[in-house]
Amino acid sequence: xxxxxxxxxxxxxxxxxxxxxxxxxxxxxxxxxxxxxxxxxxxxxxxxxxxxxxxxxxxxxxxxxxxxxxxxxxxxxxxxxxxxxxxxxxxxxxxxxxxxxxxxxxxxxxxxxxxxxxxxxxxxxxxxxxxxxxxxxxxxxxxxxxxxxxxxxxxxxxxxxxxxxxxxxxxxxxxxxxxxxxxxxxxxxxxxxxxxxxxxxxxxxxxxxxxxxxxxxxxxxxxxxxxxxxxxxxxxxxxxxxxxxxxxxxxxxxxxxxxxxxxxxxxxxxxxxxxxxxxxxxxxxxxxxxxxxxxxxxxxxxxxxxxxxxxxxxxxxxxxxxxxxxx
Amino acid sequence: xxxxxxxxxxxxxxxxxxxxxxxxxxxxxxxxxxxxxxxxxxxxxxxxxxxxxxxxxxxxxxxxxxxxxxxxxxxxxxxxxxxxxxxxxxxxxxxxxxxxxxxxxxxxxxxxxxxxxxxxxxxxxxxxxxxxxxxxxxxxxxxxxxxxxxxxxxxxxxxxxxxxxxxxxxxxxxxxxxxxxxxxxxxxxxxxxxxxxxxxxxxxxxxxxxxxxxxxxxxxxxxxxxxxxxxxxxxxxxxxxxxxxxxxxxxxxxxxxxxxxxxxxxxxxxxxxxxxxxxxxxxxxxxxxxxxxxxxxxxxxxxxxxxxxxxxxxxxxxxxxxxxxxx
Numbered sequence: 001x002x003x004x005x006x007x008x009x010x011x012x013x014x015x016x017x018x019x020x021x022x023x024x025x026x027x028x029x030x031x032x033x034x035x036x037x038x039x040x041x042x043x044x045x046x047x048x049x050x051x052x053x054x055x056x057x058x059x060x061x062x063x064x065x066x067x068x069x070x071x072x073x074x075x076x077x078x079x080x081x082x083x084x085x086x087x088x089x090x091x092x093x094x095x096x097x098x099x100x101x102x103x104x105x106x107x108x109x110x111x112x113x114x115x116x117x118x119x120x121x122x123x124x125x126x127x128x129x130x131x132x133x134x135x136x137x138x139x140x141x142x143x144x145x146x147x148x149x150x151x152x153x154x155x156x157x158x159x160x161x162x163x164x165x166x167x168x169x170x171x172x173x174x175x176x177x178x179x180x181x182x183x184x185x186x187x188x189x190x191x192x193x194x195x196x197x198x199x200x201x202x203x204x205x206x207x208x209x210x211x212x213x214x215x216x217x218x219x220x221x222x223x224x225x226x227x228x229x230x231x232x233x234x235x236x237x238x239x240x241x242x243x244x245x246x247x248x249x250x251x252x253x254x255x256x257x258x259x260x261x262x263x264x265x266x267x268x269x270x271x272x273x274x275x276x277x278x279x280x281x282x283x284x285x286x287x288x289x290x291x292x293x294x295x296x297x298x299x300x301x302x303x304x305x306x307x308x309x310x311x312x313x314x315x316x317x318x319x320x321x322x323x324x325x326x327x
Numbered sequence: 328x329x330x331x332x333x334x335x336x337x338x339x340x341x342x343x344x345x346x347x348x349x350x351x352x353x354x355x356x357x358x359x360x361x362x363x364x365x366x367x368x369x370x371x372x373x374x375x376x377x378x379x380x381x382x383x384x385x386x387x388x389x390x391x392x393x394x395x396x397x398x399x400x401x402x403x404x405x406x407x408x409x410x411x412x413x414x415x416x417x418x419x420x421x422x423x424x425x426x427x428x429x430x431x432x433x434x435x436x437x438x439x440x441x442x443x444x445x446x447x448x449x450x451x452x453x454x455x456x457x458x459x460x461x462x463x464x465x466x467x468x469x470x471x472x473x474x475x476x477x478x479x480x481x482x483x484x485x486x487x488x489x490x491x492x493x494x495x496x497x498x499x500x501x502x503x504x505x506x507x508x509x510x511x512x513x514x515x516x517x518x519x520x521x522x523x524x525x526x527x528x529x530x531x532x533x534x535x536x537x538x539x540x541x542x543x544x545x546x547x548x549x550x551x552x553x554x555x556x557x558x559x560x561x562x563x564x565x566x567x568x569x570x571x572x573x574x575x576x577x578x579x580x581x582x583x584x585x586x587x588x589x590x591x592x593x594x595x596x597x598x599x600x601x602x603x604x605x606x607x608x609x610x611x612x613x614x615x616x617x618x619x620x621x622x623x624x625x626x627x628x629x630x631x632x633x634x635x636x637x638x639x640x641x642x643x644x645x646x647x648x649x650x651x652x653x654x
Contacts, residue, residue, distance in 0.1 A: 018587050022466045043587050098650050119654055126460065128654045129638055130597075133453065135653065136614040136641035137607070139349045185600075258610055260345050260370050264602035270457075271598075273512075275591035280464070283585055287463040307639040307649050311456055314463035322634050323425050326462065327446055327455045 002293045003029040003061060004286075005086070007052060007078065008068035009040050011246065012091065015282025016066050017043055023286055025316045029062050030054075059085055064289040066090075076101060083108040083116040083303075087292045089285050091121040098124070098305075106303035115296040116303045120288045121281040122272060123147070127252045129306050130270035134254035138266060141256020142187045146179060146195060148172035150248025150277065158223045159200055162216050164208030167236065169243040171199045174250070185255045185265040198229040201243055203236050248277035287314040329620045330356040330388060331613075332413070334379060334405065335395035336367050338573065339418065342609025343393050344370055350613055352643045356389055357381075386412055391616040393417075403428060410435040410443040410630075414619045416612050418448040425451070425632075433630035442623040443630045447615045448608040449599060450474070454579045456633050457597035461581035465593060468583020469514045473506060473522065475499035477575025477604060485550045486527055489543050491535030494563065496570040498526045501577070512582045512592040525556040528570055530563050575604035614641040 004020055006013045009031050020026045021044065030048045033040050037049040050058075055065070065086040067078050071094045079090045083105050092101050098119055109116040119125065123145070131143060152172050159168035178195050181188040200217055204210055214231045218224055234242075251271035258264050274280045288306070291313035295304065312322060331347055333340045336358050347353045348371065357375045360367050364376040377385075382392070392413040394405050398421045406417045410432050419428050425446055436443040446452065450472070458470060479499050486495035505522050508515040527544055531537055541558045545551055561569075578598035585591050601607045615633070618640035622631065639649060 015585070018585055021587070022585070095654065098654050099647065102650055124654045126464075129460070131653045132638050132642060132649060133456070136617075136638075137453075137610045183600075258342070258345055258349070258603060258606040260348070264606055266602060266607055267598075267600040269596075269598045269600075271594075271596045273510075273594040273596075275593060276585060279585040279591055280593055283464045290463075305650060305654055307646070307654065308637050310635050310637045311459050311463075312634040315459060319634070320426065322459060323429055323632060326458045327422065327425050327451045327632055327634065 002026045002290060003063045004289055005030050005032060005055070005058065005062040005065040006068055007032040007055070007065060007082070008074070009033050009035075009042065009049075010068060011278035012282060013066075013068035014043070015276065015278035015280070016068060016285055017282070018279055019283040019286035020044075022283070023290070023316070026286065026290070030058070055082065055085070062086055064089060064292050066285055066289055071097075076104070079116060079118060080104040080108040083114055084112045085114070087115045087296050089117045089120055089289050089292055091125070091281055091285060092119045093121065093124055095124065102303050102305070110302040113296075113301050115292045115301050117288050117292050117305065117309070118303055119305055120285050122274075122284060123250070125281075125284050125306055126272070127250070127270070130252045130268075131254070132307055134252070134256075134268040134270075138254055138256030138258070138268065140262070141254050141266075144182045144190075144195075144253040144255075145250065146174035146182075146253075147250035148174055148196065148248065150250070150274070151243075151246050153246075155198065155200075155223055158220060159202060159217055162213055164205050164213050165202055166205050167203040167239055169201045169239065171201075173197045173199060179251075182253050182255065183267060183269065185267050187255055192226045193228060196227060198224060198227045200229065200231045201234050201239065202231060203239050204233055245275065246277045247275055248280075249273045290314060290316065329353045329617060330390045331616055332357050332359060332382070332385065332389040332392040333395055334359040334382070334392060334409070335401070336360050336362075336369065336376075337395060338605035339609060340393075340395035341370070342603065342605035342607070343395060343612055344609070345606055346610040346613035347371070349610070350617070350643070353613065353617070357385070382409065382412070389413055391416060391619050393612055393616055403431070406443060406445060407431040407435040410441055411439045412441070414442045414623050416444045416447055416616050416619055418452070418608055418612060419446045420448065420451055422451065429630050429632070437629040440623075440628050442619045442628050444615050444619050444632065444636070445630055446632055447612050449601075449611060450577070452608075452611050452633055453599070454577070454597070457579045457595075458581070459634055461579070461583075461595040461597075465581055465583030465585070465595065467589070468581050468593075471509045471517075471522075471580040471582075472577065473501035473509075473580075474577040475501055475523065475575065477577070477601070478570075478573050479525075480573075482525065482527075482550055485547060486529060486544055489540055491532050491540050492529055493532050494530040494566055496528045496566065498528075500524045500526060506578075509580050509582065510594060510596065512594050514582055519553045520555060523554060525551060525554045527556065527558045528561050528566065529558060530566050531560055572602065573604045574602055575607075576600045617641060617643065 067090040105116040155170035394417040482497035
């Protein structure tokens with residue numbers, strides 16, 4: 001049994017917990033929290049909830065520690081710190097800062113003899129893998145990534161910070177015509193606006209100036225100004241009834257040509273339709289926790305990403321079984 | 328430069344050749360043939376065409392030998408034999424015989440200290456990878472593979488063996504309703520007939536009994552009897568004009584559920600639309616030839632499949648570059 005610890009029991013921590021239940025070779029040894037442990041109720045019968053401080057002395061009880069904090073401030077500090085003590089997996093998703101995060105985790109994990117897998121999930125994660133495979137197969141081509149339809153937590157949070165807004169759920173939606181053009185192999189050049197639209201469902205405070213809120217949303221730099229955005233004002237009941245889930249998904253495409261005269265075109269597409277973003281991400285992380293455990297047993301220490309990990313490490317099955325049934 | 332040899336200059340050998348032209352870190356050192364070398368003209372300027380016998384003494388000039396023969400009789404003998412002398416890559420695709428082929432190549436390559444990658448292409452190959460990743464992420468779910476629309480060489484050949492048939496091109500076509508049902512996440516149980524239809528374009532000899540040919544096709548065991556098959560008789564000119572390409576493709580899907588109460592469903596889909604099956608297969612093989620070369624340099628010898636190979640080995644780019652741009 002691979003004994004897993006979870007640090008952080010928000011949506012992602014819960015997603016990892018439910019994934020562990022589906023993997024018979026894993027057990028949830030403990031959940032660690034920076035809140036008062038008595039205030040946290042987990043779903044797995046008999047699993048301890050402990051203060052994060054307890055991690056200073058749990059090395060004999062945890063094979064892999066899964067870090068379920070946020071990428072903005074939690075993981076840049078936590079992942080290197082805990083890689084000094086544990087095999088770790090995180091879902092660090094600030095693409096631009098991955099190189100420095102990798103370097104910090106690599107230094108800590110090499111020193112401790114542990115294995116640290118960073119940026120694990122679906123983007124970065126499965127989408128990255130598909131970008132890499134497709135680029136290696138079709139060296140001459142074009143890459144496209146579409147996200148959605150799905151809830152963007154970052155954009156929802158940005159709207160929630162506007163004065164007069166009580167709650168918001170923001171959906172990112174690929175533009176159907178753009179997707180069709182890419183799938184046709186015509187290699188279109190697409191602007192940000194041509195690729196995705198954004199749709200906001202907003203609960204406003206009583207008496208708020210709705211027109212002003214809408215204007216502030218659609219003109220918000222970085223988040224909305226470069227997109228066509230639709231804003232709907234709804235009630236708290238409608239929010240709870242129609243928008244309580246966290247669906248997401250998207251697709252990665254690469255189109256390219258082969259042949260002596262580049263006369264043949266090809267389309268590679270990987271797509272995800274997810275009812276629950278955190279549970280799917282947690283499921284990817286659980287599989288990579290198995291890889292971290294095994295690679296460490298083989299002495300492969302330091303920081304790793306999905307690019308560095310042979311796919312067979314993700315599976316509980318033997319090489320013989322995989323070749324006989326899945327190849 | 329990685330110096331590649333190609334054994335066998337049919338459709339696949341030509342596909343590998345054109346792929347090598349798109350990979351600046353590779354060069355085609357020589358093409359080997361069991362035909363008279365003077366009868367073979369290759370596309371790469373200055374590349375030697377040699378008799379297969381020359382392979383007995385070319386170890387200093389070839390880093391990776393790509394075996395482009397057939398799975399029925401060529402590869403079961405060739406891959407182990409040449410793995411005793413070279414790093415090799417093949418596209419062995421008789422799924423049921425992969426375990427014994429792996430064992431034979433593994434024994435030869437371990438003894439010689441070479442690296443042999445078998446069953447490389449898109450199915451087996453990229454489709455296998457996607458089956459594995461998706462199974463590891465969603466342990467509780469259903470797998471589906473659809474092929475086409477595309478030309479099946481095996482089925483085309485089977486029809487060509489019928490008396491009175493001069494030529495045939497057979498297309499395998501997924502049933503659109505079946506695909507839609509799978510993508511909806513409804514986990515349908517589908518019979519062979521419900522998943523694919525088959526369409527044959529046949530050039531008959533003059534005076535042949537067309538009704539008898541059609542009857543022999545649609546009732547042919549293993550190949551057509553379990554499918555709804557349509558037969559069209561066409562002229563040689565129509566065959567040449569409309570059916571000279573070798574397009575193919577298909578998709579691998581896994582649908583599964585997560586959550587404490589399995590309340591969330593997910594759909595993972597990987598799909599290919601290929602203008603040229605042999606050129607795409609050759610492009611996959613070229614990327615894995617790079618992996619064979621590098622893994623051998625690191626001392627990772629023996630037989631490998633796509634399951635055993637960390638994705639980064641396929642790319643000419645460094646880990647730093649991959650993390651910065653593709654993760």
